[in-house]
Amino acid sequence: MSGYLVAVLGACLILAFMIELLRRRRLREKYAALWIVVSVVVLAAVALPNVLTWLADELGVTVPLNLVFFGSLLLLLAVAIQLSAEVTSLEREVQTLAEEAALLRHRVEVLETAAGMRTSGRDADEVGPSERSAS
Amino acid sequence: MPRVLVVLPAWNEAASLPAVLAEVRSALPDVGVVVVNDGSSDATSAVARSFGVDVLDLPFNVGVGGAMRAGFRYALAYDYDVVVQVDADGQHDPRDVPRLVAALDGADVVIGARFTDGSAYRVRGPRRWAMRLLAATLSRVSGERLTDTTSGFKASGPRAVRLFAVHYPAEYLGDTVESLVIAARAGLRVTQVGVEMRQRSAGQPSHRPWKAGVYLLRAFLALLIALTRRRIAVPAVEVTA
Numbered sequence: 001m002s003g004y005l006v007a008v009l010g011a012c013l014i015l016a017f018m019i020e021l022l023r024r025r026r027l028r029e030k031y032a033a034l035w036i037v038v039s040v041v042v043l044a045a046v047a048l049p050n051v052l053t054w055l056a057d058e059l060g061v062t063v064p065l066n067l068v069f070f071g072s073l074l075l076l077l078a079v080a081i082q083l084s085a086e087v088t089s090l091e092r093e094v095q096t097l098a099e100e101a102a103l104l105r106h107r108v109e110v111l112e113t114a115a116g117m118r119t120s121g122r123d124a125d126e127v128g129p130s131e132r133s134a135s
Numbered sequence: 136m137p138r139v140l141v142v143l144p145a146w147n148e149a150a151s152l153p154a155v156l157a158e159v160r161s162a163l164p165d166v167g168v169v170v171v172n173d174g175s176s177d178a179t180s181a182v183a184r185s186f187g188v189d190v191l192d193l194p195f196n197v198g199v200g201g202a203m204r205a206g207f208r209y210a211l212a213y214d215y216d217v218v219v220q221v222d223a224d225g226q227h228d229p230r231d232v233p234r235l236v237a238a239l240d241g242a243d244v245v246i247g248a249r250f251t252d253g254s255a256y257r258v259r260g261p262r263r264w265a266m267r268l269l270a271a272t273l274s275r276v277s278g279e280r281l282t283d284t285t286s287g288f289k290a291s292g293p294r295a296v297r298l299f300a301v302h303y304p305a306e307y308l309g310d311t312v313e314s315l316v317i318a319a320r321a322g323l324r325v326t327q328v329g330v331e332m333r334q335r336s337a338g339q340p341s342h343r344p345w346k347a348g349v350y351l352l353r354a355f356l357a358l359l360i361a362l363t364r365r366r367i368a369v370p371a372v373e374v375t376a
Contacts (some may be wrong), residue, residue, distance in 0.1 A: 052239040092305070095201050095305055098193050098195060099193065102193045102194070104206050106189060106190070106209070
């Protein structure tokens with residue numbers, strides 16, 4: 001009975017935490033949706049243990065708990081892949097911005113030189129990219 | 136005469152850059168020169184500026200592919216017809232540039248190839264096999280006989296500049312192998328011209344076997360994935376930077 005309680009409490013906690021993060025805009029909906037679905041599924045499985053047993057039986061899994069483990073593993077794998085994809089697209093966007101920044105910076109230098117705001121090259125007090133803390 | 140821009144992607148090349156820039160200036164007095172400082176932590180940018188050439192300062196290191204894409208965008212923004220990539224480490228001879236540009240008459244991309252008959256450039260072991268296999272595969276894709284597909288010494292014509300300003304790959308080896316795949320599959324003609332490579336003025340390429348093995352694997356992964364991607368057409372309208 002205590003294991004049952006832990007599961008219910010855990011699922012409720014995750015659900016509340018996710019909603020709170022969403023409310024504070026700390027998490028975008030597209031990432032939170034998955035975890036909300038997970039906590040709802042856990043709650044459902046706890047409330048109706050027979051469903052899990054039935055499903056495991058239908059899928060040919062002898063121990064219902066193994067089905068839970070298998071499902072969790074797949075889910076975590078999917079999340080990891082989704083995050084890798086997100087990081088990839090972020091990197092691409094950052095890189096494009098870096099290229100644009102370099103081109104705009106050059107344009108500003110040309111314009112400033114033409115406007116007589118600087119004589120030639122780089123101002124002495126200007127901090128180059130290398131001097132800033134690199135990410 | 137087409138307007139030619141020499142792009143030198145440079146990452147911590149302050150030591151070799153003065154010699155290269157001086158050579159470019161004397162060999163090619165009429166071309167535009169832009170140094171793309173790829174987030175160097177040394178004086179690369181200041182050295183380039185002291186030669187009076189244009190400099191694009193990338194805020195951090197993005198790799199040769201990203202640096203070249205910035206160069207292609209610069210070329211589009213300032214109406215250059217032809218972009219020639221020359222490495223800032225001095226291994227490419229600027230005196231070969233007119234030959235590469237001349238070959239653009241019948242092609243969109245011209246590679247300055249190191250492994251032509253009579254060339255003194257030699258590589259051994261897995262790296263050699265990788266380069267040979269890449270060359271054979273890319274020859275099939277492009278329909279031209281290419282012997283050196285990993286050369287960084289390349290000239291791109293107007294259509295290639297338009298394509299590369301948007302679609303130049305920034306991944307590992309993307310600037311060599313994958314860019315050729317993209318160009319060939321976009322219907323651009325890729326050819327090569329034999330050039331002589333020189334020793335790098337600073338630094339040595341690595342020849343460790345395991346590194347070469349990793350290089351081989353990554354090169355082929357990059358090639359396979361590039362071949363399974365869908366084709367990209369040359370953008371019809373010019374993109375302004």
